[in-house]
Amino acid sequence: MSGSRIIALKALIRAFIVFIILYIIVKLVALATGEVLIQEDILRYIMLGLLFLTISVFISFPETRTLLYGHSKLGDVRYYLSQITIYLIILALFLHYLSKVFAVALIDLKSVFLIVCAALAVVIFSDLVVQEKKVFGLEKLKVVPVKVLKAPRFKRIRFNNELELKLRTDSVILVIDGDYKGACIYGDSYLYIDSLFYSFGAFPRKRLRGFTLILSKGLKIPKGLEEVESSEAESYVQDFMEQNRILNKILERVKELIEEELRNKAIVATEEGDGIKIFKLWRLCALEDRSYRLKVVNLGGLNMSEIKWLVALRDSRVILLKHSDGYMIVKCRTGFLKKLEKDCRKCCDV
Amino acid sequence: MSVRNIRGVFLRISLFLFAVYIIAKITGFYEAWVEATPLLALIFFALYVLTHGLKGSLVKKAQSLAYRLGALLFLIWLYMVLAEVKYFQVLSVAVFSHQVFWASIFLFGVGFVLGALER
Numbered sequence: 188m189s190g191s192r193i194i195a196l197k198a199l200i201r202a203f204i205v206f207i208i209l210y211i212i213v214k215l216v217a218l219a220t221g222e223v224l225i226q227e228d229i230l231r232y233i234m235l236g237l238l239f240l241t242i243s244v245f246i247s248f249p250e251t252r253t254l255l256y257g258h259s260k261l262g263d264v265r266y267y268l269s270q271i272t273i274y275l276i277i278l279a280l281f282l283h284y285l286s287k288v289f290a291v292a293l294i295d296l297k298s299v300f301l302i303v304c305a306a307l308a309v310v311i312f313s314d315l316v317v318q319e320k321k322v323f324g325l326e327k328l329k330v331v332p333v334k335v336l337k338a339p340r341f342k343r344i345r346f347n348n349e350l351e352l353k354l355r356t357d358s359v360i361l362v363i364d365g366d367y368k369g370a371c372i373y374g375d376s377y378l379y380i381d382s383l384f385y386s387f388g389a390f391p392r393k394r395l396r397g398f399t400l401i402l403s404k405g406l407k408i409p410k411g412l413e414e415v416e417s418s419e420a421e422s423y424v425q426d427f428m429e430q431n432r433i434l435n436k437i438l439e440r441v442k443e444l445i446e447e448e449l450r451n452k453a454i455v456a457t458e459e460g461d462g463i464k465i466f467k468l469w470r471l472c473a474l475e476d477r478s479y480r481l482k483v484v485n486l487g488g489l490n491m492s493e494i495k496w497l498v499a500l501r502d503s504r505v506i507l508l509k510h511s512d513g514y515m516i517v518k519c520r521t522g523f524l525k526k527l528e529k530d531c532r533k534c535c536d537v
Numbered sequence: 538m539s540v541r542n543i544r545g546v547f548l549r550i551s552l553f554l555f556a557v558y559i560i561a562k563i564t565g566f567y568e569a570w571v572e573a574t575p576l577l578a579l580i581f582f583a584l585y586v587l588t589h590g591l592k593g594s595l596v597k598k599a600q601s602l603a604y605r606l607g608a609l610l611f612l613i614w615l616y617m618v619l620a621e622v623k624y625f626q627v628l629s630v631a632v633f634s635h636q637v638f639w640a641s642i643f644l645f646g647v648g649f650v651l652g653a654l655e656r
Contacts, residue, residue, distance in 0.1 A: 297566055311549050315546065
């Protein structure tokens with residue numbers, strides 16, 4: 188998805204450079220010979236149009252969009268309104284050119300000006316006026332295994348609009364339900380995420396080996412899969428319960444870490460009202476817990492509340508989650524839980 | 538509202554005013570007030586820069602801001618004197634160099650008095 192945008196951006200930048208060079212040549216020729224090769228106005232308007240198109244493509248990159256607008260509903264509205272504004276400006280450029288060169292006034296330019304100004308005002312000021320309230324989401328995940336299925340390789344499992352998994356080997360799928368729908372995949376798989384973060388290096392590669400846990404709002408399991416025998420299924424259920432325990436512990440630790448930073452008044456702030464807690468994590472802020480070698484990086488949005496989806500490797504070594512306003516990467520060393528429990532025992536003994 | 542939020546609002550207003558000016562140029566819309574938008578945008582941007590790192594109680598913040606604004610106006614007055622600019626025209630209002638000078642002195646005075654209140 189981003190590939191075509193990159194090509195478009197490159198093409199637009201090159202076109203812009205071509206027109207700048209053309210503009211300079213026209214100016215130089217006019218200075219040297221007095222001959223006007225082309226009307227300067229046309230070049231100016233084309234250059235401006237290209238500039239705005241470049242901005243439009245640039246802000247449509249997932250990374251830029253996340254950094255500028257976040258992923259809340261209001262953020263989406265602001266993003267689309269910005270795009271509309273840019274195209275309105277390009278239209279206004281065209282109309283202005285017509286009125287200037289051919290003295291053709293198709294529509295009243297004042298109304299275009301007022302509409303564009305109003306749209307810009309909404310884009311710039313709306314998030315100050317409308318503040319979205321959300322339910323806080325870094326709570327314990329309440330999910331239960333539903334069934335265990337055998338799946339042949341190359342089957343695809345779709346989770347939501349952004350997440351898709353393609354099995355690379357014969358695998359076992361443990362279907363999960365509860366606060367989130369999801370699956371534990373026992374087997375190698377390819378993960379396709381229609382979004383930004385491969386470029387941020389959340390996972391070392393697309394191919395995930397051995398175990399993947401995905402929690403999301405939806406799940407589409409391919410039809411006609413066999414169920415695993417109950418004795419064998421039990422071991423997968425046991426393993427999932429352990430993985431879920433580790434995941435919950437890490438999420439709890441991440442929450443504690445954020446609250447510790449809050450007390451230190453470092454890089455995070457919080458808002459509380461009506462019993463709802465929302466963390467405000469600055470974009471690209473990184474938190475680190477040295478004792479457990481736990482690293483948390485918040486990409487994009489400010490308002491950390493609900494978790495939209497989550498992808499974790501075995502022992503939650505790497506967790507990638509999308510929250511209500513952006514993305515978060517959590518990395519921790521293996522044996523986090525053992526060390527945590529050991530430290531906890533030490534504290535209890537004291 | 539914290540200082541950080543207020544700074545954010547200043548920056549947004551400044552951006553918006555600059556954008557309005559650019560859009561007016563692009564759409565060919567002209568009214569006299571449009572010509573004042575870049576100056577207003579600059580003023581809000583200056584406020585955004587001047588409110589950086591304000592700390593302490595409300596009086597302390599006001600004192601700090603008065604000193605900073607006074608220093609800015611003094612610099613503007615110095616520029617006007619050196620460049621022999623007699624006055625600035627903002628819409629129909631003319632701001633003379635001596636007015637800028639006395640405004641800067643007044644703001645230094647306000648900062649000085651607020652400092653006494655703080656103690």
